[in-house]
Amino acid sequence: MKNKSDILIYFKLFLTALFWGGTFIAGRIVTRDMGPFSAAFLRFTVAAAFLLLITWKVEGRLPLLSAKQFFIVFLLGMTGVFLYNTFFFKGLKIIDAGRAALIVAINPVFIALFSALLFKEKFTPRKLTGVILSLTGAVTVISRGRILEIFDTGLGLGEGFIIGCVASWVAYTLLGKSAMRELSPLLTVSYAAVIGGVALFLPACSEGLLRDLTHFSLASWVSIFYLGIFGTVVAFVWYYEGIKKIGAMKASQFINFVPVSAILLAFLILAEPVTPSLIIGGLFVTTGVYLANSPGKIPRQAR
Numbered sequence: 465m466k467n468k469s470d471i472l473i474y475f476k477l478f479l480t481a482l483f484w485g486g487t488f489i490a491g492r493i494v495t496r497d498m499g500p501f502s503a504a505f506l507r508f509t510v511a512a513a514f515l516l517l518i519t520w521k522v523e524g525r526l527p528l529l530s531a532k533q534f535f536i537v538f539l540l541g542m543t544g545v546f547l548y549n550t551f552f553f554k555g556l557k558i559i560d561a562g563r564a565a566l567i568v569a570i571n572p573v574f575i576a577l578f579s580a581l582l583f584k585e586k587f588t589p590r591k592l593t594g595v596i597l598s599l600t601g602a603v604t605v606i607s608r609g610r611i612l613e614i615f616d617t618g619l620g621l622g623e624g625f626i627i628g629c630v631a632s633w634v635a636y637t638l639l640g641k642s643a644m645r646e647l648s649p650l651l652t653v654s655y656a657a658v659i660g661g662v663a664l665f666l667p668a669c670s671e672g673l674l675r676d677l678t679h680f681s682l683a684s685w686v687s688i689f690y691l692g693i694f695g696t697v698v699a700f701v702w703y704y705e706g707i708k709k710i711g712a713m714k715a716s717q718f719i720n721f722v723p724v725s726a727i728l729l730a731f732l733i734l735a736e737p738v739t740p741s742l743i744i745g746g747l748f749v750t751t752g753v754y755l756a757n758s759p760g761k762i763p764r765q766a767r
Contacts, residue, residue, distance in 0.1 A: 473709045476702040477718040485725025487695035488561035489733050490687035491553055497684040499671035500553030501664055503691075506673075508545055508661035510692025515654040518701065522650055529647075529655070536643045537655045544636030545660020550667075551628035558622030560736045565726030566605045567626045569749045572719060573598040574634045582638065594755030601748025604741055649704050657696070723749065 494503045520526055529537060555564055573595050580591075636656075643652045706718070723746055730736040 470710065473706050477706045478721065480699045480702045480706070481718045481721035482725045483694045483699045484719075484722045485565060485727075486729055487691055488556065488565045488726045489729045490690045490695065491556040492561045492730070492734060493687045494684050494691070495553055495557040497680050498673070498676065499668070500550050500557065501667035502671050502673040502676070503553045503688070504546075504549035505661060505664035505668035506688045507549065507691040507696065508657050508664065510689055511696035512654065512657040512661050514693060514697045515650070515657050515700075518697070519650050519654040523648065527651070533643070533646060536639060537647070537652060538659055539639050540636055540643060540652065540656035541659030541661075542663060543632045543639065545656055546663045547632035548629055548636065549660070549664070551625045551632060555622050555625035555629065559620070559626065561730040561734060562723075562727040562736050562738070562742060563605055564622075564626045564629075565723040565730075566742065566746050566749055567602055567623065568629050568633075569719075569723040569753060570598045570602045571630055571633050571637075572753050574630060575637050578634060578638055579641075590755055594752040596752070597748050597755065598752030601745040601750075601752060604745035604748060607741075650701075653700060719753070 491503070498506075516526065552564075576591055577595055640649075640652060647655075727736075727738060727742065727746065731738050
């Protein structure tokens with residue numbers, strides 16, 4: 465029987481998945497009112513302020529980085545903040561939140577694949593099966609169930625942007641492995657958020673951010689604060705609490721709930737349709753992610 469602290473962690477991880485699912489709905493709302501650079505800049509202005517305060521409290525200071533550390537954190541800010549969020553908001557301006565969430569859900573599969581290639585992490589037949597299932601599911605979602613037609617018509621622009629999210633997040637995660645050999649996860653993400661936010665400022669201004677700042681709707685401002693506080697700060701802190709308490713493997717399994725919560729919330733809040741191809745593709749993606757990131761057989765003594 466799990467103790468109360470474990471139950472609390474599991475509950476926080478479930479809420480984290482729900483919050484991350486909600487970012488797709490909030491992002492869809494925001495893109496009705498502002499450009500992708502403006503949305504991303506405002507999100508990370510809010511997130512960076514809170515992350516720096518939390519880092520100051522936890523670390524006791526905001527330490528200076530060496531040249532090598534700064535270079536890696538700079539790359540993290542450009543991949544995981546600047547590029548990811550640019551693709552994220554551009555994609556959500558074009559395609560439904562549920563579809564976007566299912567495409568992004570293949571992130572852990574590519575992370576497992578490139579970790580095996582670059583870091584020689586073990587890649588078992590079980591993981592390979594997971595990769596194949598997830599990719600099949602993603603293609604089903606992208607093609608709306610007409611898989612063979614995708615070779616004739618190619619990817620839609622919205623789907624292409626969301627695949628850009630996947631590529632930038634994989635790069636961010638793999639770079640993070642190097643950064644967190646010397647820096648804490650909280651410090652790494654805080655500094656990356658600041659760097660990415662600064663990089664987004666000029667593109668946001670070119671979209672007319674300063675001119676339009678007072679004209680954004682209340683729904684957009686609520687969504688921005690949701691993205692910055694719940695979708696970034698709270699979710700990140702709780703996710704790493706889970707990793708510390710129950711381990712990365714168990715904590716990461718809750719990511720499987722993200723596309724599920726996104727589809728349900730998109731249906732309830734945005735009235736987006738839940739199509740057969742979305743359901744079938746979602747089942748393939750979720751199963752594949754689980755297989756690609758699960759340890760396989762549980763040793764007898766650990767049962």
